[in-house]
Amino acid sequence: MSFIVSLLSTPAILLALVSLVGLISQKKNAMAVFSGTAKTAIGFLIFGVGASTMVGALQNFNQLFTAGFHINGVIASPEAATALAQSKFGFAVSMTLIIGFIMNLVFARITPFKNVFFTGGHSLYFACVLVLVMKAHMFDNIWTIAVGGIILGFCSAALPQLCQPFMRRITGGDFQAIGHFNMFGYALSGLIGKLFKKHEKETTESIKFPKFLSFFKDYLMGFAFVMLILFYVAAIAAGRANVTKISGSVDWLVFPLLQALTCTAGISILMTGVRMFLAEITTAFNAFAEKFIPGSRPALDVPTVFPYAPTAVLVGFLSSYAAGLIAVGVMALFHFSMIIIPAAHICFFSGGTAAIFGNSTGGWRGAVAGSFVVGLLLAFLPVILYPAFAKLGITSAMFPNVDYNVVGTLLNGILSIFK
Secondary structure (H helix, E strand, O other): OHHHHHHHOOHHHHHHHHHHHHHHHOOOOHHHHHHHHHHHHHHHHHHHHHHHHHHHHHHHHHHHHHHHOOOOOEEOOHHHHHHHHHHHHHHHHHHHHHHHHHHHHHHHHHOOOOEEEOOHHHHHHHHHHHHHHHHHOOOOHHHHHHHHHHHHHHHHHHHHHHHHHHHHHHHOOOOOEEOOOOHHHHHHHHHHHHHHHHHOOOOHHHOOOOHHHHHHHOHHHHHHHHHHHHHHHHHHHHOHHHHHHHHOOOOOOOHHHHHHHHHHHHHHHHHHHHHHHHHHHHHHHHHHHHHHOOOOEEEEOHHHHHHHOHHHHHHHHHHHHHHHHHHHHHHHHOOOOOOEEOOHHHHHHHHHHHHHHHHHHHHHHHHHHHHHHHHHHHHHHHHHHHHHHHOOOOOOEOOOOHHHHHHHHHHHHHHHHHO
């Protein structure tokens, strides 16, 4: 069981297996098969190293920011919420993940939704949400796994289809789908961008910066500059004592500098890995699809679209994080029973991707507006499911992603009616 769960939640291995089958079906020689398979896995692992580096730095930022500005509440972190869910319902979560992957292949084969979902971590998070909703209504494991697995499989195949019209605009082709369960949000961002259609050509990538800001033309330098400001604001607000708790032996004023540059290095590593494994998997997957699921495409994690509009990623991060902070203020003002604290790494990946979608239809205005709305959804939607999860003792962390909450709320509502 643990072997299968580890396999299905490790996209590098899944993609390497697909690459292996595709290359063998093309009757490539042994060295070409080995090289293509290895490069696919290595490229994805490089991408994972970059993502992990960024997440670690941004989680440190979260701690500094909440300590510095005295924000207390529930962290919008799927990683922490998943750990809580697995500790209580590990078997049901694991089986839902396995059945969900199988059903994804079945739905991709028999329906018009030709998307094979390869972001295993997100599938695991979604499985947790579905299991928690079912368990909140006191269903046994058989019903929980069956219903959860079918829903997970269907969503894995169908939801990327919402984003595909925008993906064709972004990538210039139909060879890949987005595999990240914020797809309602990304499609909405693309639609919001259309409100600014007459400014479509004024994209984030064509912004003309004044001379003293010309370094923003290099997205890495622009990213480093913004992260330096954010980390130093958070560190100074948190104070020496709080920073030292995290930084250890590193001086409290050197720590934010290192974290900002580490975060920037992470995105550079991430981009390198993306380019490497995409070059290998595209051709190999086409051969795999022709043999097993004709017409299908891989649904891949969001950083695979970052190279198409890297400046939009930074714009979306800032816009969605600002929306999350505004949401915190609204929740405090109206005395919500809990306050959802935005997680910087969630805003970076989800807000940044939303901005790419908004940018594709409405230029930089669409990027700002689309990512801002998605930032609000990431903050407010988890409030709806919080009471159901609280009954099960899941109170210290929540799942922020849009799709988890939209589908989870629908399922919760339907089960409440039947109950």
